[in-house]
Ligand SMILES: Cc1ncc(C[n+]2csc(CCOP(=O)(O)OP(=O)(O)O)c2C)c(N)n1
């Protein structure tokens with residue numbers, strides 16, 4: 001993109017936030033206007049979280065202009081709205097690398113910049129982190145004020161209340177900016193959303209807003225008198241404090257988060273006067289200033305590359321249905337004949353396919369907001385009542401509800417069905433969103449059944465199996481994106497719990513796949529056979545309970561047994577090792593290798609590149625198998641086409 005052609009004279013002068021602090025208020029407005037266009041043009045070439053970023057352009061400029069970042073700690077909740085922040089904090093020239101291998105993260109990240117004091121991506125952590133920094137400041141650490149910017153969706157999560165509760169009680173000076181754009185990924189749900197809308201619809205709210213606007217325009221001493229008068233009036237009419245004031249925060253707002261004068265006035269006043277925790281309620285528009293985003297239902301929450309002139313997104317034709325769509329449709333079909341099936345999502349109906357289910361069964365899909373902990377125990381209550389709840393939560397976000405899975409579901413042996421999307425490596429969202437740990441953290445639980453779909457047809461069978469399984473909790477995992485393009489069954493067959501399947505018989509090497517790396521294992525098998533060894537390829541289907549008969553057969557009849565999974569150590573391969581040891585099959589004759597994700601976090605890249613980085617390509621699998629089977633180096637190199 002030819003920068004000269006874009007004419008951003010004001011933005012060009014901003015090498016760091018310090019350069020904002022010498023500008024006039026109107027010049028700051030000019031920077032914001034150019035910054036918005038910069039974000040649109042940049043995300044058009046990379047894709048990413050456009051809507052949220054456009055909603056905080058003025059807020060970002062004002063926060064960096066008023067506060068002394070990086071000494072003052074600006075903490076973005078989720079961090080998906082941080083693109084304007086990244087442009088202003090020295091990363092403008094790297095925005096073209098956003099969410100790509102070796103490039104900028106799509107979220108804030110400590111290792112990326114001193115202006116990113118706290119990493120994010122999972123929501124609702126910013127107030128807790130800000131309070132932590134505040135304690136640090138008060139105990140003499142070299143840090144200034146802490147400012148958490150949290151959205152109306154993110155503030156619906158329990159963790160945010162834990163933090164508000166604690167911060168309100170601590171009573172220490174810190175700032176929370178509630179960025180209220182009346183959107184989560186989908187339109188917001190929950191009583192909190194209604195409450196916030198009420199705050200700026202209330203007559204008092206409007207009066208307060210008018211008074212504050214008037215106040216902010218007054219010169220210093222007069223402004224103090226006006227403020228005191230307003231507080232007396234609101235006090236006199238017995239104005240009920242907002243929830244936030246009841247929790248010990250000074251509440252300011254609602255203010256217009258796109259009005260630079262209001263923002264600057266309120267932030268300057270708050271910074272000058274705050275002696276305790278302050279919450280500034282900022283009303284913004286998700287996708288602000290870009291018609292295609294403002295007009296779209298999801299406000300361009302997450303977009304691919306697009307034409308900035310029209311907003312038209314580059315749509316590539318899928319080769320196969322996505323696992324998400326296959327799940328949503330399979331569940332909808334089953335629910336048509338089973339009134340006990342209900343669905344639960346935590347603010348991600350479209351991401352999980354629960355939107356498909358909701359269109360078919362609107363009264364049976366429950367969106368609990370960003371509240372995975374509540375969602376799991378809510379589903380447990382449904383199961384205890386006799387319903388068949390399908391709790392559809394991404395692997396990475398399910399981590400948020402782990403104790404609820406242990407304590408409320410597994411321990412009580414309640415038949416909650418967990419539909420775990422985004423299992424394995426997810427690509428552009430990087431390490432924070434990797435679905436790496438669910439197999440380990442679920443297989444460790446008594447009563448839990450853990451499945452993984454080898455392809456999209458297997459997913460249909462697993463949905464049917466889960467629906468039929470009333471004996472206790474059951475989970476099935478599947479990756480982000482398209483399936484393998486295999487023939488699809490008319491309906492799902494109910495699988496025998498704990499039984500795997502053999503896809504091809506051999507005698508030298510056994511490849512035991514768990515989940516969607518089955519395709520890569522097929523390619524590896526071909527390479528191993530090309531090297532002259534015969535291969536048994538099996539799909540375990542279950543990590544718990546394991547198929548002991550299959551394991552015994554593979555262990556007894558092969559020189560080498562290789563397990564492969566799209567997950568971290570401590571998952572499927574570990575379960576196999578436990579079982580082989582218990583079954584006395586670790587006799588020293590069998591060469592065993594467990595192929596997992598490595599013991600490190602893997603940054604964003606295309607999924608194939610991430611799996612290559614993880615050492616899980618077909619070539620890696622073949623090399624591992626051949627070496628385990630005692631093939632000489634020449635044979636291995638030959639097989640690898642090296
Ligand atoms: C624990 C967790 N659950 C779900 C998500 C997925 N997610 C990312 S952004 C988002 C919506 C956030 O809404 P809001 O805080 O209002 O921010 P906005 O996008 O409106 O700026 C969700 C659900 C997440 N990042 N973390």
Ligand SMILES: CC(=O)[C@@H](O)[C@H](O)COP(=O)(O)O
Pocket residue numbers: 049078080121185302351422426429480
């Ligand atoms: C910011 C966030 O956490 C979500 O928007 C997430 O990026 C969605 O992931 P998918 O794109 O895989 O649905």
Ligand SMILES: [Mg+2]
Pocket residue numbers: 151152153154179180181182183184
């Ligand atoms: Mg929002």
